[in-house]
Amino acid sequence: MALTPSTFPAFALSSLLALGGLHWSLGIANAQSGGTQALTKEDLNRINKQPLVPPASNPAGLGKKEERKPSFEYTETTGTQIREYRESNLPTEIEVKSTFGTYEMSPPQTVFPTTGSQQDNNLLSVPSIRIPLK
Numbered sequence: 001m002a003l004t005p006s007t008f009p010a011f012a013l014s015s016l017l018a019l020g021g022l023h024w025s026l027g028i029a030n031a032q033s034g035g036t037q038a039l040t041k042e043d044l045n046r047i048n049k050q051p052l053v054p055p056a057s058n059p060a061g062l063g064k065k066e067e068r069k070p071s072f073e074y075t076e077t078t079g080t081q082i083r084e085y086r087e088s089n090l091p092t093e094i095e096v097k098s099t100f101g102t103y104e105m106s107p108p109q110t111v112f113p114t115t116g117s118q119q120d121n122n123l124l125s126v127p128s129i130r131i132p133l134k
Helices: 008-032 041-048
Strands: 072-075 081-085 093-098 101-106 128-130
Antiparallel strands (some): 072 081
16 A cells, blocks of 8 residues: 555554554553452452441440449448549549448539529538438
8 A cells, every 4th residue: 555645644543543452452451461450349348348447335325334443442340331432633422331321422513613603602512412212
């Protein structure tokens, strides 16, 4: 085939198509011969279902009361138990268990900072004792 100005565009186009097809077929062969392969749908689902962080638990949110350890504990021979609980930035709480019942001593609510009126701040604060009746 003689290359004339009228046949040059057709020749150039066919050459480009041939080179493009060769390049495309080499690309597929390279990808299938051990290069990077696309992940299967099962692999993608397994990756997407992995948790980002480990699961956390909140015993208070489940209605379970977290067991506190007393900072001081004393048991008399009569069976009366005295426990003191101290936590940082919280007032001290005392729990007394005896044959007569359970007594809890904690500071009244008036010792805590409030946003109430000035009249509330003038109240005398004394420890409160809660005696549950059975």
